[in-house]
Amino acid sequence: MTSQLLLDEYLKLSFSNDKSVAYLELTKHNEQFECTAEQLEGFLRTQGVTYGIRMDELQKIALQPEQYASEAIAVAYGIKPVNGIDGKIQYKVSLDSNPRRPLETEDGKVDYKEIIRLNNAMKGQLIAEKVDPQPGEPGVDVSGEPIPYKPGKEARFKIGKNIVLNPEQTAMYAAIDGMISRTDNGKINVFPVYEVNGDIDYHTGNIDFVGTVVIRGNVLSNFRVKASGDIRVVGGVEGAELEAGGSIEITGGIIGYHKGLIKAAVDVKTGFIQDGYVQAGESVIVSQSIMHSQVQAGNSIFCNGPKGLVVGGHLQAGEIIVARTIGNTAYTVTELEVGVLPELRNQLVTLRNELKTHMENLDKTEKALNLLDQLAAVGQLGADKMALRIKLSATKKSQLRERDDIKDSILNIERTLEQSIHAKIEVVHTIYGGSKLVIGRYTKYIKDTAQRVHFIFENGDIAMLSNH
Template sequence: MNLGTAVAVSVSEDRMSAFIQLAEPDLAQSITKAGLVELLRANRVVYGIKDEALAAFAIQPLNYVTTPLLVAQGMAPIAGEDGYIDNLFSLESKAAKPKENEDGTVDYRELLKLNNASKGQLIAQRVLATKGTPGMAVTGEAIIAKDGKEARFKQGKNVVIDAEKMKMYAVIDGLVTQTEKGKLNVFPVYEVNGDVDYHIGNIDFIGTVVVRGNVLSGFRIKAAGDIRITGGVEGAELEAEGSIDIASGIFAGNKGHVKAGVDVKSSFMQEANVFAGQNVVVSQSILHSNVRAGNSVICKGSKGLIVGGSIQAGEMIQARTVGNPMSTATSLEVGVAPELRSELQQLRAAIKQVMENLDKSEKALYLLDQMALAGTLTPDKMELRTKLLSTKRTGTEELAGMKDRVWEIESSLEDIERAKVEIIGTVYSGTKVVIGRYTRFIKDATTRVAFQLQGGEITLSSNF
């Protein structure tokens, strides 16, 4: 019997579902599951057929006079996933959180983590889109799936993309930044438009740092390039492999330090600790500060004043005025690299300590030797004697090495013919001039004078 009269078949518009419904209740007894399968096939329904639903319909067809029964379900297509750019640096703008230390305390200065990238470093990579998975209609027809959309790099400045267009690299050392329209850039300069305070935190950058404000006490800036401050610096720590330029000066209160691999320039320095691989240039004054420069310290602007503290330079110190009428102690030292002079001081202190330890060992060994001669040396004393002999031998070798190094440094102090201190204006009493290993104390105020080593003594001259 043809069930087409007894049972109505309907297919959804998207061809994803097929339904059957009893059309002629009087013919219900003639319905079988096999007949229903043939009926569906005749209506081109061949995929996703639900056997249990057909069986239920065949058993109780009268249940489906008014309610159609779902007897076939297609498989929906699965769209492919879109490709994307995997940025290897976090470029999201998040509220800065302070660093929590191991002991539970919080350092509110450790807020900022810059996206530093080195030249040649991978900064982003492209993840390919995936293909879609086709679906199947109940009529057996494939339903095309949408493939994922490929992502494309948005190339900014100082970045390069490989030939396969799969990876992006930094061309220079710098800061990875996302700008308008999602472009990735690497900038060699990091700028702070304001003060370095608790809103910014410490800075550690692979390029040059520019601060358009002040650097407050307790904060730190480290830069592989230069540091430029348009304001002033308090008791902070500034370290640059290049140069440091401070427009409004340093007022440190004997806290923190400023260290540059090349030059340090500032309008003034007060109670500051400053170290430069080459030159320190100050336009106004250096007051009660510790300043060291591998080459020269220049302070000869309109004021050009150095008062108090210690100024050290490898070759030259130039100033307009040094000291004051109150004979404030001021030390000017040239003729040896500051780091060598510092090493020499440390060596002398270490030699003194080693000699004291050797003296103690000698005295203890003398007593133990006396006990050995008297035959009263116990096993534990014998062990102590062995240890002291080893300590003495090690200390003697260490002492000899340190003395050799001292001799090397002191020998270099002799080669200081070019070292010079030049005072354009007045140098006051209380000033100490050191050239190499020689020292001269200024007893009376003197104007326009240069100090230089000649014939084993520091001489004065006005010819410069």
């Protein structure tokens, strides 16, 4: 039997990081070594291990020590702490930020009147309550010492405009009647609605409003309307700028005169677009026609009403374009593009231009360095030229890094362009020659008239398929 004093020569004790597990390792073994489980327990206790000792594991080591040579065996277990649960804010109203799309009825028709659904609140209405954090429980390590737990964090309200808290700071209420909105950083606001009973002209001037703007008239050329919420125009827009953090609805239509911009973070809905520039984060919905206009939508463009005509211009949508008629008998060039976010494709063009500029600058730097290297080789490099050489070498390294970063960004966008399998261009009635279709990285020119077809990316190319 090995004496207690000699166990130090044979055994090595180690612990997990939080000391919730103790490991015993037999580092040296010969045939004369033998001990009892009680001796092993005594060794552990002399080393400070007093909690959660597993006598069954010690018994196994004592009976067959040769099987546990040079192997760390868990011989004592503490209790791990239970961390607390963070508090949270429990909302009592809808804060739906899902893309707003036209409502599809049971018979398959699309009700374009149901495009905007606002989250309204009345003064004094409860918006959210604070749920307290739950405490945790400490653990115990193998020495019997407590292991601290991580307490749950208290949730905090993010208060925006027209929001009040109760005296206990546990509930959030609307301070006015209005529309509830949550910003990108989580702040809750209640925006009121501002109405203009007439045209936006010299009588009213430009409008910049943190809420929803309703205009019961027209927006005349060269004026600007900006709203953090939605913009609704019961009339038309002529060569003006409209920018909304929500959706834009124009009862009449848009005559852009190739100036101005209609820009919405969500949807744009209107009767027609002529010579205009329109951008929407989600969908553009047009009931009559899109003529010679630049239209971009992060998700979809619909122009499939009874007229549903798209002629000239350039349409870009992330997923789908649906039109009743595309082009005309005069073969007017009409470009439609799906399969990538418009800003991503525009970013690709910018990056390629940047890469070209970087390559030109890098070439100039390399030529200058080569000249300085030649001077150094013949011993004609003075102190000023030496300093310039060091500076140009650093510049070259920086240019190479920037070049590689731009190439990586271009490659990532091109890979995204390859993933356009769900993109689609649908023709409800007729598409004429002269139309140019782009899906992802692939282009198709329409030469002959076709009816009731749709175009998708299939088998490495753009395929034209029947709608039937």
